[in-house]
Amino acid sequence: MSSHLPEPASITVGILTVSDPVASSDAKPVAADGLRLAAEKLGWKVEVLAAVAEDERQIRASLVDLCLENRVDVVLTVGGTGLGAKDITPEVTKGVLEKEVPGLAEIIRFKCGRKAPP
Numbered sequence: 001m002s003s004h005l006p007e008p009a010s011i012t013v014g015i016l017t018v019s020d021p022v023a024s025s026d027a028k029p030v031a032a033d034g035l036r037l038a039a040e041k042l043g044w045k046v047e048v049l050a051a052v053a054e055d056e057r058q059i060r061a062s063l064v065d066l067c068l069e070n071r072v073d074v075v076l077t078v079g080g081t082g083l084g085a086k087d088i089t090p091e092v093t094k095g096v097l098e099k100e101v102p103g104l105a106e107i108i109r110f111k112c113g114r115k116a117p118p
Contacts, residue, residue: 011073013039014048014066016059018080018089023053031078039076047072054079054086063096 015035021027029051036046048070052058059080066075080089094100 011042011044012047012071013044013074013076014050014070014072015039015046016062016066016075016077017049017051018054018059018077019051020053020086022051022079023058035076035078039074044074054088056088056092059089059092060096063093067096 015032017023017029017032019027019029022029022032029049032049032051036049039046048066050062050066052062063075063077066072077089077093080087
């Protein structure tokens with residue numbers, strides 16, 4: 001049985017930080033650096049590190065650009081996921097998906113949550 005999944009070494013990644021301070025260069029992309037290190041530890045190649053303000057149009061355009069222009073296999077986002085009015089990353093992301101994988105986000109949160117300090 002053949003698999004259509006790429007080998008880990010051939011997976012390309014784009015990391016998008018959604019944060020007003022990071023987008024304006026007032027803050028360092030600490031969380032994105034952590035994601036980059038984790039992806040590289042898996043053998044993935046991080047092609048793009050980008051940051052945008054917490055603005056629906058900018059988030060949407062950046063997500064589409066990472067997929068269509070940069071042609072990365074995986075887009076990881078960080079920021080804009082809280083409960084505040086400007087925290088819209090999940091909703092905007094869902095709006096640009098071609099195919100949703102139900103349960104995947106819960107698995108990621110579960111696995112990451114087990115490693116987080118109390």
